[in-house]
Amino acid sequence: MRSGFWTVLGLTLLAGCSTAGAARAEDAPEPCDVPAYLLSTDSLLPKVSGAIKSGQPLNVLVVGSRSSTIPSSETSAYPARLQAMLKEKLPAVPINLSVELQGAKTAEEVAAGLVKLVEEKKPTLVIWQTGTVDAMRSVDPDDFRSAVDDGVAALQNAGSDVVLVNLQYSPRTETMISAPPYLDNMRVVAQQHDVPLFDRFAIMHHWNDAGDFDLFSTSHGLELAKRVHACLGRALSKFVINAAHLDQAQQN
Amino acid sequence: MTSIADQVAEPAVSDAAALAKDGAPSAAAAAPAIALPAAGERELRLDLFRGLALWLIFIDHLPPNILTWFTLRNYGFSDATEIFIFISGYTAAFVYGRAMLEAGFVVATARILRRVWQIYVAHVFLFTIFLAEISYVATSFENPLYTEEMGIMDFLKQPDVTIVQALLLRFRPVNMDVLPLYIVLMLSLPLILWLMKWKADVTLALSVLLYALTWQYDLYLSAYPNGFWAFNPLAWQLLFVFGAWCALGGARRMSRILSSPVTMWISIAYLLAAFFVTLTWYVPQLSHLMPRSLDQWMYPIDKTDLDVLRFAHFLALATITVRFLPKDWRGLKSPWLRPLIVCGQHSLEIFCLGIFLAFAGHFVLAEVSGGAALHALISVCGILIMWGMASVISWYKHSADKSASRTKGTGGNADLAGGGA
Numbered sequence: 001m002r003s004g005f006w007t008v009l010g011l012t013l014l015a016g017c018s019t020a021g022a023a024r025a026e027d028a029p030e031p032c033d034v035p036a037y038l039l040s041t042d043s044l045l046p047k048v049s050g051a052i053k054s055g056q057p058l059n060v061l062v063v064g065s066r067s068s069t070i071p072s073s074e075t076s077a078y079p080a081r082l083q084a085m086l087k088e089k090l091p092a093v094p095i096n097l098s099v100e101l102q103g104a105k106t107a108e109e110v111a112a113g114l115v116k117l118v119e120e121k122k123p124t125l126v127i128w129q130t131g132t133v134d135a136m137r138s139v140d141p142d143d144f145r146s147a148v149d150d151g152v153a154a155l156q157n158a159g160s161d162v163v164l165v166n167l168q169y170s171p172r173t174e175t176m177i178s179a180p181p182y183l184d185n186m187r188v189v190a191q192q193h194d195v196p197l198f199d200r201f202a203i204m205h206h207w208n209d210a211g212d213f214d215l216f217s218t219s220h221g222l223e224l225a226k227r228v229h230a231c232l233g234r235a236l237s238k239f240v241i242n243a244a245h246l247d248q249a250q251q252n
Numbered sequence: 253m254t255s256i257a258d259q260v261a262e263p264a265v266s267d268a269a270a271l272a273k274d275g276a277p278s279a280a281a282a283a284p285a286i287a288l289p290a291a292g293e294r295e296l297r298l299d300l301f302r303g304l305a306l307w308l309i310f311i312d313h314l315p316p317n318i319l320t321w322f323t324l325r326n327y328g329f330s331d332a333t334e335i336f337i338f339i340s341g342y343t344a345a346f347v348y349g350r351a352m353l354e355a356g357f358v359v360a361t362a363r364i365l366r367r368v369w370q371i372y373v374a375h376v377f378l379f380t381i382f383l384a385e386i387s388y389v390a391t392s393f394e395n396p397l398y399t400e401e402m403g404i405m406d407f408l409k410q411p412d413v414t415i416v417q418a419l420l421l422r423f424r425p426v427n428m429d430v431l432p433l434y435i436v437l438m439l440s441l442p443l444i445l446w447l448m449k450w451k452a453d454v455t456l457a458l459s460v461l462l463y464a465l466t467w468q469y470d471l472y473l474s475a476y477p478n479g480f481w482a483f484n485p486l487a488w489q490l491l492f493v494f495g496a497w498c499a500l501g502g503a504r505r506m507s508r509i510l511s512s513p514v515t516m517w518i519s520i521a522y523l524l525a526a527f528f529v530t531l532t533w534y535v536p537q538l539s540h541l542m543p544r545s546l547d548q549w550m551y552p553i554d555k556t557d558l559d560v561l562r563f564a565h566f567l568a569l570a571t572i573t574v575r576f577l578p579k580d581w582r583g584l585k586s587p588w589l590r591p592l593i594v595c596g597q598h599s600l601e602i603f604c605l606g607i608f609l610a611f612a613g614h615f616v617l618a619e620v621s622g623g624a625a626l627h628a629l630i631s632v633c634g635i636l637i638m639w640g641m642a643s644v645i646s647w648y649k650h651s652a653d654k655s656a657s658r659t660k661g662t663g664g665n666a667d668l669a670g671g672g673a
Contacts, residue, residue: 138475178426
């Protein structure tokens with residue numbers, strides 16, 4: 001019954017366009033290019049550059065919530081893909097990557113435990129994905145900002161480089177989760193601390209607009225998730241390499 | 253936050269002081285503290301811009317598409333919400349201010365409360381539709397990419413609490429923030445009008461004071477399950493009261509300031525500066541041109557608490573509009589602007605319809621995978637539906653319901669009271 005109703009509504013509203021839409025969805029494997037400006041940053045990753053120039057291993061710690069993984073398929077999630085891509089591009093450097101998932105924790109709750117985590121693992125680079133839980137609970141954006149602010153400061157004091165990763169672009173839940181205040185505040189913190197911000201939201205938005213992925217779709221669940229994460233991992237590896245100016249380092 | 257709040261609060265206060273001073277002599281000259289514009293003549297510009305605001309709000313509530321590029325927020329700090337709240341304050345004060353002068357405080361309050369009730373019912377109606385939408389999404393959508401985001405549906409597990417909180421206006425989904433704000437503002441309208449009747453400029457000054465205190469002490473209304481109201485009524489009341497103040501003679505007393513070329517050039521300069529800043533959001537290559545200190549001072553531009561930059565942007569827009577679009581502009585009667593005007597004349601209904609259509613648009617987009625063309629088509633269809641509905645309502649009011657509208661004739665009819673939404 002439900003689908004009947006939507007067919008009718010769809011047909012009345014969109015008579016001409018639905019065929020075009022359907023044809024589009026069948027597209028072959030995506031290249032998932034990311035515009036250069038989304039992968040470049042003015043902020044640097046001096047610890048990462050230093051480690052690689054002096055031939056030390058690169059220890060990466062990904063701190064994130066559930067959107068940093070794919071349920072039941074963690075090896076396809078973007079952190080694992082990031083590690084694989086970094087290994088490929090920096091074959092001479094040992095790359096250790098660990099993932100610390102803190103599901104259902106706000107930035108404030110995660111920030112409180114960051115120092116301990118860093119003391120345990122001594123990472124060169126911490127990739128902190130945050131914002132989703134705060135947006136879902138509509139935490140006061142000011143509180144969110146000061147929590148991220150504290151967290152980044154603590155990580156920097158502990159001697160790690162930091163990359164912030166913002167929310168996913170999730171068109172289906174757009175009417176339920178208000179992302180913009182959290183995106184804005186993460187951008188502000190990144191700017192204040194001169195920390196690179198990996199704009200996952202804008203990148204996924206771009207893919208959706210460009211037709212690389214149909215993020216509205218309900219079908220191809222697991223496959224779509226794997227492909228998106230593979231692309232995110234690749235984009236993130238380029239982003240890190242850009243921010244640490246490793247292209248030149250490698251040539252030398 | 254405090255540091256930004258400080259910077260922002262002070263100029264706001266001094267601005268208001270300046271406004272109040274300018275207003276004072278003429279207020280003393282006129283016998284009643286407030287003056288009402290001539291009755292009868294409907295201010296079509298208000299309808300026009302409220303209609304425009306309704307269209308823009310609708311488009312902004314849909315996923316971004318080509319039409320999104322025509323919305324105000326891409327060209328400056330403020331957006332359609334500011335226009336909507338300001339005009340609502342203006343029309344509400346115009347209609348119920350007259351009622352208060354003619355029929356007294358009690359009757360005016362009673363009329364306002366009836367209007368509040370209508371808005372409340374509209375809100376609950378929209379909430380029901382929202383519940384239907386997300387229940388549908390929750391049962392039909394399984395995408396491992398978004399397991400985390402789907403956690404937002406968890407509140408469906410406790411409908412008892414959620415629904416009661418929604419009725420208390422504390423649980424408000426995204427996109428459904430404007431009506432609760434409007435309800436609170438309308439509830440305070442009797443007090444605002446009563447104060448305005450006493451001294452309009454003092455009322456405006458008090459409103460600015462409340463705004464400043466809100467920033468200084470970070471006052472807010474809490475929401476359910478946690479968080480805050482996305483439009484803080486304690487801050488947004490400033491626009492509403494300012495609208496009311498303009499309606500009750502303030503606009504006329506400001507006309508000298510408004511027509512001065514200095515004001516015009518300041519406004520134009522500010523609008524251009526704001527445009528450039530917004531341009532850096534969309535063309536990130538330009539952001540190198542932005543001085544870092546300006547960045548740090550300016551961001552984030554807070555919508556929840558109606559950032560002063562947003563308010564100033566709205567003022568500049570309004571100044572330019574009033575200057576270049578005179579009241580008796582012939583274009584206002586042209587059939588091309590008719591769709592906008594007719595939508596603006598039935599704002600509560602069309603606003604609700606717009607929210608509903610935005611939900612429906614999301615539905616369609618989710619069901620039929622389509623590209624940019626489909627997105628744009630949905631926006632256009634929505635606007636056509638809004639226009640059609642507004643025309644039907646107009647027809648009801650003028651033809652089908654003639655006897656009803658005649659009885660409402662005294663003291664401002666509900667149509668003019670578009671004070672509605």
